[in-house]
Amino acid sequence: MAKSVEQIPGVVRADVNFASGIMVLEYEPSSDPRDRAIAIVRSTGHEVEPLAGAAAVAPAPGSRAPGWWSAHGHEVFTAAAAFLIAVAWLLGRAGTGWPQTASVAAYAAAIVSGGWLVFRRALTSVRSRSLDMNVLMTVAVLGAAGIGEWAEGAAVVFLFSVGGMLESRSLARTRRSIRDLMDLSPPVARVMRAQAETEIPVGEVVPGEMMVVRPGERLALDGVVEAGSSAVDESPITGESVPVEKSEGDTVFAGSLNTSGRLEVRVTAAAEDSTLSRIIFLVEEAQASRAPSQQLVDRFSRYYTPAVVALAVLLAVVPPAAGLLLGRAWGGFDEWFYRALVVLVVSCPCALVISTPVSIVSAITRATRDGVLVKGGVHLETAARIRAVAFDKTGTLTCGTPEVTDVIALDGGDAARVLGVAAGLEAHSNHPLAKAVVRAAGTANGRARVSGYEDVPGGGVRGIVDGVRYAVGNPAFVASEGIPAEDSAAVVRRFEDDGRTVLVLAEDGRATGVIGVADQVRPDAPRAVADLLRGAIRHAVMLTGDNERTAAAVASQAGVPEHRARLLPHGKVEAVQLLQKRYGPVAMVGDGINDAPALATSDLGIAMGAAGSDTALETADVALMSDDLTQLPRFFSLGRRTVAIIRQNVAVSVLVKFAVLVLAMAGTATLWMAVFADMGVSLLVTLNGMRLLARRS
DSSP: OHHHHHTSTTEEEEEEETTTTEEEEEEOTTOOOHHHHHHHHHHTTOOOOOOTTSOOOOOOTTOOOOOHHHHHHHHHHHHHHHHHHHHHHHHHTTOSSHHHHHHHHHHHHHHHHHHHHHHHHHHHHHHTTOOOHHHHHHHHHHHHHHTTOHHHHHHHHHHHHHHHHHHHHHHHHHHHHHHHHHHHSOSEEEEEETTEEEEEEGGGOOTTOEEEEOTTOBOSSOEEEEEOOEEEEOHHHHOOOSOEEEOTTOEEOTTOEEOSSOEEEEEOSOGGGSHHHHHHHHHHHHHHSOOHHHHHHHHHHHHHHHHHHHHHHHHHHHHHHHHHHHTOOOOOHHHHHHHHHHHHHHTOTHHHHHHTHHHHHHHHHHHHHTTEEEOOHHHHHHHHHOOEEEEEIIIIIEEEEEEEEEEEEGGGOOHHHHHHHHHHHHTTOOOHHHHHHHHHHOSGGGSOOOEEEEEETTTEEEEEETTEEEEEEOHHHHHHTTOOGGGTHHHHHHHHHTTOEEEEEEETTEEEEEEEEEEEEOTTHHHHHHHHHHTTOOEEEEEOSSOHHHHHHHHHHHTOSEEEOSOOHHHHHHHHHHHHHHHSSEEEEEOSSTTHHHHHHSSEEEESSGGGOHHHHHHOSEEESSSOTTHHHHHHHHHHHHHHHHHHHHHHHHHHHHHHHHHHHHTOOOHHHHHHHHHHHHHHHHHHHHGGGSOOO
């Protein structure tokens, strides 16, 4: 079909992926061959539907959605073929004369009924000067009829039709997941216009408008909560099954389910730019892309089919001709012609061709359901080869937000007083450490009132509380204020050894408290790293720009055996290159923005928490839509399972074909056996690939 479409003037490339049900049409801007492409596709019995969010083949103007006959016509004709074969068999047993003639007529009708779709597709292929399984099957059936094997010709058509029907139904299941995603986003949104709630199509909603989402409704568009609070099920986006509490200022995504409260949401993106729309488009693009193993199979099939046709011709002509010339009884022409027909049928490469794409599509679908966006089959195959993983620290192994972990009052003072004064001093600062202290103190009532505030960049802050002069900042800043370092040295050293950042509070020339602040290790990080190292991953390394003591502490808490500290962006790139030389293919896990150079250098770039990051969605090879590190071991396991199943499918396809091919050349295989073997293997590899849709814990 693709080759037929490529014959249209102006078409540069037509690429069909039957496993994902997508046809990508690339053509010259001066031409618009879509209508002719649609006609060719429909001439082969396929329906054409628009692909949302992509410049793909579009339906002809005025075309209708597929009806009942389009969906079930194949089954009707297959059932009719089965009925006619049964009638023909009964008539054949009735004896000679008109019953025998009627039997042949019934077999012929069964061939037409069961093979009409195959014959249409074969005609399209012949017109484009290409040989495919439909051409081979048509030649085999017509040849069987030509030598009087009507029963076998009808059986071939029926079995082929049944196999194709089952195969189509199996593949449809893998395609359904993306269409289910499309259905998650409501077609209309309830927005506030003229002080009233109005339902309008999502395509008419403008970013900046206020959208109202009631309990039990799905969000139609991305936005930020302006009023209300609720638990929102974001599993279609992040794969996280537990609803997330959302309140004023939080980001929400199209396709999410509002489970409880009423939300007023300020729309931040048009329908076609929503996170869900981008995910759908990227997954469709990934499913249509070809993995290296699929490209290898495609190249093999390109030469395989003509070679098989040549072999069949030689088998039909050479042995009987040689027998005549040499005067030996090697069988008549009919016998060798029949063997050649069997060779043609059994050599159809459909099982081999479909063995890889169905596995890739199933794996990408499974990953998407788990909240892992894979940008193509090549990355699944790469994941299977990864033996070392490099982690960024901040925002990847850690939560990315510093929090107060310890408050120590020196000389028997009050720890609450230390935190309250420090929070009062830090309340006017935008530094992340200052914000952590203020958060720890809680409400404004927990903070001291400060006058004479002064901010010293890179050091700390000064101020007066209840007539007493205070300062809070890093140990070097406090020492520069004339505070003896030995007053707090022991506590400072202990905190720094544990990987904490230290703030010292000074009061009238003496240190009165020490506050430890740290970016907490994600609770799921140790488990995720341990699961990785129990699998095929042999080495895990943390890369960070922090100091050696902090790096060592975080790596220890996260369970990462190795770490590299004080690395600038180019230093992380060099570290990844060193890991590649030492261990082979390396995956880099980072935030998708700050770690872009290292992600690009690695063999597999994995971005964390990409649901809210356009950059991560567009640049990473793999994107974890939520901040769930436990998805990493599952993803690498999925990559290994995918490659293993592809190898199983290819091996089974080749071995079964070779075995039946030998039997066919020896004259012990029949046409219906060849079809059963061919379509049986096709269905087997399809079902085997679909095992990847099942989730493994």
